[in-house]
Amino acid sequence: MNQSSTRPNPSPPPMTVGIPGWIRANLFNSPTDGVITIVLGAIVALAIFQSINWVFFTASWEAVTSRVPLYVIGRYPQEFYWRPETALLLISVLLGAAWRLWGGLARGFAIALIVVTLLAGALPYAGVDLGAPRYDATVSPDPPAVSPRETNRDIADAERANAIDQKNISTLTGTTYLAGTLDGDEDRSDYYSFTIDDAMKFKTVLAHQDANADVFLEDANGAVLQSSENSGTSDDTIATTIDAGTYYIRVDSQQTASNAYVLSYSIADPPDNLVNALFIINFLAVALGYFAATIPAIGQPRTLFFAAPAFFVISAILVIGSSFIPGLDPVPTQDLGGLTLNLLLATIGIVCSIPIGIMLALGRRSQLPVLKYACVGFIEIIRGVPLITLLFMSRHMLPLTFPETVSIDELYLAMITITLFSSAYMAENVRGGMAAVATGQTEAASALGLRAWQTTMLITLPQGLRNIIPAIVGQAISLFKDTSLVFIIGMLDLVEMGRVTIQGNLEFVDDGHEVYIFIAVVFWIFTFSMSYISRKIETALGVGRR
Incomplete structure (x- = not known):
């Protein structure tokens, strides 16, 4: 009786399986592939090394880190900072409930929000000066009538009374720039005086010096409170918090040569610890929403479905304010800006454009000629005009059609214009989606006796x-980026806030790369998040599968 013996199959060569096998098959499959891989790898490695070196060792991020509140909320009044933070707490409650109901994606966003808010709680939320340059032609940097000598530090009060620029700078809305010249002989010092009514954060910068000069901050009695005495022509900066009173800025030349310089000063409110506390306790709002969703009467998807728009409306009212609600004074449009403005306009635009776009799409498919051609005309006219042109017309031409007594705020003009612009594109998306439905389904509906409106709905x-x-999310991403065009009607969104920061502050004029890279990263984070959410929704609904 013959017995056949079986041998185990030999193992594949080590270089053909696993990571080595993948590398050999995809990167070094031939000599040409190997050369291309080595060259491109060297280029990529060099680019990564240079990028890391620039980001962590060369770049100056002060234009970003020192003005985070400005990029987030614009010149929003500091006494109202609790309102957008309260709106964030409401959103956190919704995220916590979504985490409990669905987990997965909602859990990831809730955890990310907790991490970001904890980090934000460590930032100083003082009122940040916008830094728009304001050149005061009435101020002369000439020496006072009684010219102090460099050696005469403690001049009399009567002599100090001749110091120039005597004004209350707590009323200023931007950084003030003063150009001065010291001849280096008899004129070795310039004095600038100012008065503030309350405790303020004060900053002054001495820049663009022709020769070595120093800057000093003195009180009303001539005592030096703080000084900056950098050598050479490097900038001298003083930043401190001072109480109400009269103060003097003294610029001293350290050389006998003529010395031209530029002096800037600005003030801001002191830090508000309440905002930091609200950020830090934000995780409690997420926990509240999570545990509230465990209650059977609350933890239902339809409850969250109805609560979300209600919370959004409340959040918008909190941020914008309303003259009809006591304690919620409207915030001036020029004070609402930064990322908050982009998110507000994009959210309102996309949410409101969906129902309007559906009605326009149904109107275009209507058998009534008047309704059909009216919808066609609106869609084609809006789609044929760039958004920046529509924004410009809404600001400068639309008011001409109203009586002079009627005034529409720029914020609401932007909301209306962006919503109508998005509605035209949304209508075409909806019409295309409805046209993609198989005709056999509408025929089956007719065979069952359904009316036309029943078949549609x-x-x-x-x-x-x-x-x-996918088209709706793509349009939302595009609309979010298009909100940066509202600068044309004088609104300070995130991009415009970056431009003003660079051009309005002498110390940041060379930091444009850092500011715009930061803005690009912020936009990328939000757009990538939208795309990620879209893919998850498509998978859950089976989009693209029959």
Whole structure:
């Protein structure tokens, strides 16, 4: 009796499986592939090394780190900082409830929000001066009538009374720049006086010196409170918190040569610890929403569905304010800016444009000629005009059609214009989604005796909306980036705030790369998050699968 013996299959060569096998098959499959891999790898490694070196060792990020509140909320009044933070707490409650109901994606965003708010709680939330340059032609940097000599530090009060620029700078809205010249002989010092009514953060910068000069901050009695005595022509900076009173800025030349310089000063409110506390306890709002969703009467998807728009409306009212609600004074449009403005305009634009776009799409498919051609005309006219042109027309031409007594705030003009612009594109997306529904389904609906409006509302429209989820998210991403165009009507969004920071502060004029890279990263984070959410929703709804 013959018995066949079996041998185990030999193992594959080590270089053909696993990571080495993948590298050999994809990067070094041939001599040409190997050369290309080595060259491109060297280029990529060099680019990564140079990027890391620039980001961590060469770049100056002070233009970003010192003005974070300005990029987030603009010149929002500091006494109202609790309002946007309260709105964030409401959103955190919703995220906590979503975490409990669905987990996964909602859990990731909730944890990310907790981390970001804890980090934000460590930032100093003082009122940040905008830094828009304001050249005061009435101020002369000439020496006072009784010219102090460099050796005469403790001049009399009567002589100090001749110091120039005597004004209350607590009323200024930007950094003030003064140009001065010291002849280096008899004129070795310049004095600038100012008065503030309350405790303020004060900053002065002595820059663009022709020769070595120093800057001193003195009280009303001539005592030096703080000084900056850098050698050479490098900038001298004083930043401190001072109480109410009269103060003097003294610029001293350390050389006998003529010395031209530029002096800037600004003030800001002292830090508000309440805002830091609200950020730090934000995780409690997430926990509140999570545990509230464990209650059977609350933890239902339809409850969250109805609560979300209500919370959004409340948040918008908190941020913008309303003259009809006591304690919620409206915030001037020029004070609302930064990332908050971009998010507010984009959210309102996309949320409001969906129902308007659906109605326009249904109107374009209507059999009534008047309704159909009116919708077609609106869609084609809006789609044929750039958004920046529509914003410009809404600001400068639309008011001409109203009586002079009627005034529309720029914020609401931007909201309306962006919503109408997005509605035209949304209408075409909806129409395309409805057209993609198989005709056999509408024929089956007719065979079952459904009316036309029933077929549309129960069959065609729901499936059409399901089909265009990628298009809706794509439009939301595009609209979020397009909100940066509101600068044309004088609004300070995130991008415009970066431009003003660079051009309005002498110490930041060379930091444009850092500011715009920071802005690009912020936009990328939000747009990537939108795209990620879209993919998760598409997977859950089975978009693209029959």
